[in-house]
Amino acid sequence: MNICVLYGGKSGEHEVSLRSAASVVKNLDPSRYSIVPVGIDRTGKWHLQKKLPVGDVLAIEPCAKPFSIVPGAGMFIDGEHLHLACAVEPGHVLRVMRPGDLIGTTKRDLALAADKVGGSIAALLAFSCLGRHWEAQSRHLDAELARTYAAYATVGFQSFGEQSGMLLVNHTLTGLAIGGAR
DSSP states (O other), rough: OOEEEEEOSSSSHHHHHHHHHHHHHHTTTTTTOEEEEEEEOTOOOOOEEEOOOOOOOOOOOOOOOEEEEEEOSSEEEEEEEEEEEOOOOOOOOEOOOOOHHHHHHHHHHEEEHHHHHHHHEEEEEEEEHHHHHHHHTTOOOHHHHHHHHSSSSSEEEEEEEETTTTTEEEEEEEEEEOOOOO
16 A cells, blocks of 8 residues: 655644654554655645655655646556545646746736726725635735735635635636726
8 A cells, every 4th residue: 555645844833744754654564555755845845755764854855846746546656746546536637836926917817807897997806715815925925915906996705716626726816807987
């Protein structure tokens, strides 16, 4: 049986996770399990570990290029792909997201919406995915994202974006822009 041990991450509990993962790995019988360690560094990048780290702390060795997660039957590694069974529809391909220009893209899209409704937005009803706000917070951009929305008469709430089964696969901004008087 294959077992993937995910550890690390961007939270303040990063170091605790490295120690916990080491404890988990130490207590798994390698004659019964094929252990696949995947370290998540402090920036959120996932690194497939080529060898099983040992010690009281599971270190994270950077890999040359990011790998993708591909749903399927069971779990195995194929080059830079980690195939696994999870709550994802067959045929969907999941890739580890890389943050883009969240603020710039939001400004551009809202300006495009304003243009489409006649040049100005009188009111904006926004459904902004929690993932957008988590990303903004982790990158210390939450105040700037709030200012971007505040440039318009915006009301709305946070949503869960796009999901496939129980997996959050994307974070989106969906809205209704109401144009100003002409």
